[in-house]
Amino acid sequence: MKKSVVRKIVVAGVLSAVAAFLGLTRLGYIPWFSGASLTVMHVPAIVGAVLEGPVVGAVIGLVFGLTSLLQAAIAPTGPLDPAFVNPLISVLPRLLVGPAAFLAYAAFRGKLEIPALGLSGIVGSLVNTMLVVGALALFGFLTWDLFWPIVTANGLPEAGAAAIVNVAVVAAWKGVARRGGKASIAAEEDR
Amino acid sequence: MKDLEFFRNATLGQYVDSPSRVHAFAPLTKYLGLLALAAPALASRTTYAALAVMALGLLVALAAGVRPAFLLRGLKPALPALALIMALQILLSWPGDASAALLRLGPIDVTVAELANSARIAARLAALMVTLGLFTATASESQIVHGIEDILAPLSRLGIPAHRLALVVGIAFRFIPILAGEAELIVKAQASRGADFGSGTRNPFRRVKAWLPVLVPLMLRALERSESLVEAMEARGYSGGLRSRLASYPAGRGEKALRIALVLFGSLSVFLASRAPSPWGT
Numbered sequence: 277m278k279k280s281v282v283r284k285i286v287v288a289g290v291l292s293a294v295a296a297f298l299g300l301t302r303l304g305y306i307p308w309f310s311g312a313s314l315t316v317m318h319v320p321a322i323v324g325a326v327l328e329g330p331v332v333g334a335v336i337g338l339v340f341g342l343t344s345l346l347q348a349a350i351a352p353t354g355p356l357d358p359a360f361v362n363p364l365i366s367v368l369p370r371l372l373v374g375p376a377a378f379l380a381y382a383a384f385r386g387k388l389e390i391p392a393l394g395l396s397g398i399v400g401s402l403v404n405t406m407l408v409v410g411a412l413a414l415f416g417f418l419t420w421d422l423f424w425p426i427v428t429a430n431g432l433p434e435a436g437a438a439a440i441v442n443v444a445v446v447a448a449w450k451g452v453a454r455r456g457g458k459a460s461i462a463a464e465e466d467r
Numbered sequence: 468m469k470d471l472e473f474f475r476n477a478t479l480g481q482y483v484d485s486p487s488r489v490h491a492f493a494p495l496t497k498y499l500g501l502l503a504l505a506a507p508a509l510a511s512r513t514t515y516a517a518l519a520v521m522a523l524g525l526l527v528a529l530a531a532g533v534r535p536a537f538l539l540r541g542l543k544p545a546l547p548a549l550a551l552i553m554a555l556q557i558l559l560s561w562p563g564d565a566s567a568a569l570l571r572l573g574p575i576d577v578t579v580a581e582l583a584n585s586a587r588i589a590a591r592l593a594a595l596m597v598t599l600g601l602f603t604a605t606a607s608e609s610q611i612v613h614g615i616e617d618i619l620a621p622l623s624r625l626g627i628p629a630h631r632l633a634l635v636v637g638i639a640f641r642f643i644p645i646l647a648g649e650a651e652l653i654v655k656a657q658a659s660r661g662a663d664f665g666s667g668t669r670n671p672f673r674r675v676k677a678w679l680p681v682l683v684p685l686m687l688r689a690l691e692r693s694e695s696l697v698e699a700m701e702a703r704g705y706s707g708g709l710r711s712r713l714a715s716y717p718a719g720r721g722e723k724a725l726r727i728a729l730v731l732f733g734s735l736s737v738f739l740a741s742r743a744p745s746p747w748g749t
Binding site for chain 1: 491631632634635636637638639640641643645646650664678680681682683685686687689690692693696699701705706707725
C-alpha cells in the first residue's frame with residue numbers, strides 16, 4: 277500500500293471519528309471489577325499510528341483527548357471527571373499514545389509482525405494509563421500510593437484489550453490489502 | 468434492544484434554512500459566536516449563569532428564524548443520560564462537600580451541594596445543547612468545514628498544515644453518523660446470529676468478550692470506507708494541497724466589529740466565571 281498524504285488525512289479523520297463515536301455513545305467504556313470502567317477509546321490512536329505513522333496517531337489522540345475533555349466538562353459521571361477539564365490531564369497524555377505505539381511497532385515489525393502489533397497495543401495503552409494516572413497524581417487528584425494499584429487493576433486489562441483489538445484489526449486489514457490491493461468495499465462495487 | 472438505535476432522534480446537526488441575517492454571516496463569525504456562547508456555558512459555576520447563556524442562545528435563535536421549541540426538543544434524547552448523571556451526583560459522595568445534608572437514607576445522603584450541582588449540570592448541558600443546536604441549525608455542512616479551515620488558518624504561519632487538520636476534523640464530523648449506522652448494522656447482525664452482549668450478566672470477562680465482535684468489525688468497516696474515500700479524493704486530483712472554494716464569505720465592517728465583540732464577550736465571561744466562588748464553598 278503506497279503511503280499518500282491523502283490517505284493519512286482520511287485515516288486520521290475516520291479513526292478520530294471512531295474514537296469520538298466510542299466516547300459519545302459510551303460504547304468505548306467497558307464496566308470492570310474495580311468500579312472505574314475500562315476504556316478502549318485510545319485504540320483508534322494506536323491503530324492509526326501503526327498503519328499511517330506517529331503523526332496520524334498523535335492527531336487521533338488529540339481528538340480523543342478533546343472528546344474526553346468536553347465530556348468531562350459537559351456531563352461529569354464520576355468523582356474524577358472534573359480533573360479531566362484540565363487539558364494537561366485529558367489531552368497531553370493522549371497525544372503521546374500514538375507515537376509510543378508506533379515506536380514499539382517500528383522496533384519489531386517485519387518478521388515478527390503479530391508480536392509487534394500486540395506489543396504496540398500494550399505499550400500505547402500503558403502509556404495512556406500511566407501518563408493519565410500520573411498526571412492525576414501530579415495535580416493532586418490522587419495520591420501516589422494509588423498509582424500502581426490503578427495501573428494494575430485498570431491499565432493491564434486495558435493493555436490486553438488494546439493488544440487484542442490492535443492485532444485483530446491491523447492483521448485483518450493488511451491481509452485484505454495484500455490479497456488484491458483493494459479494500460473489500462471497492463471489490464463489492466466491481467462485481 | 469432499545470439501545471440499538473444510537474442517533475435516531477438527535478436534532479443536533481440539523482440545518483434549518485432561513486433567509487435571516489444570522490444565516491448570512493461568514494462561517495468564521497458563526498464559529499466565534501459558538502465559542503462565545505459555549506465557553507461561558509462550560510465555565511459557568513452557577514445555574515443562573517448557565518441559564519442566562521441559554522436564554523441568550525434562544526434570543527439569537529429567534530433572530531435567526533429558528534424556533535426555540537426546535538432547539539429545546541434536541542434536549543429530549545439527552546434526558547436519560549442527564550438523569551443518570553444526576554443520580555450519580557446524589558449517590559456518590561464528593562470530596563470537599565461540606566454542605567448540610569437534607570436527607571439521609573443509610574449510606575446515601577442528599578446534600579445541598581449535590582442538589583445545586585445537579586441543577587448546575589442540567590442547566591449547563593441545556594445551555595450547551597442549545598448553543599450547539601443553534602450553530603448547526605445556522606451553519607451548513609460545507610460552512611462547518613470552511614469555518615474550521617478559517618479558524619485554524621493562523622496555525623499555518625507556524626508551519627502546521629492547518630488546511631489538512633481542518634480536513635481531518637471535517638471528515639471526522641462527516642463520519643460520526645456513518646459510523647453510528649455501521650455500528651447499528653453490526654450489533655443487529657451479531658444479535659441475529661445469537662450474540663450475547665453481556666446484558667444481564669455481571670461477569671466482566673463476558674462483557675469484554677461481547678464488545679470485541681463489535682469493535683473489531685466497526686474499525687475494519689471504517690478503514691474500508693476510508694480506503695474508498697481516499698480513492699475518490701485522489702481520482703478527483705486532490706493531493707493534500709489547499710482547496711479552492713465555490714463560496715466566498717466577504718465580511719463587512721459591521722461583521723468584523725461583531726467578531727471582535729464576540730471574542731471580547733467570550734473571554735470576559737470566562738474570566739468572570741473563573742473568578743466566581745466555587746460551588747463547593749472551598
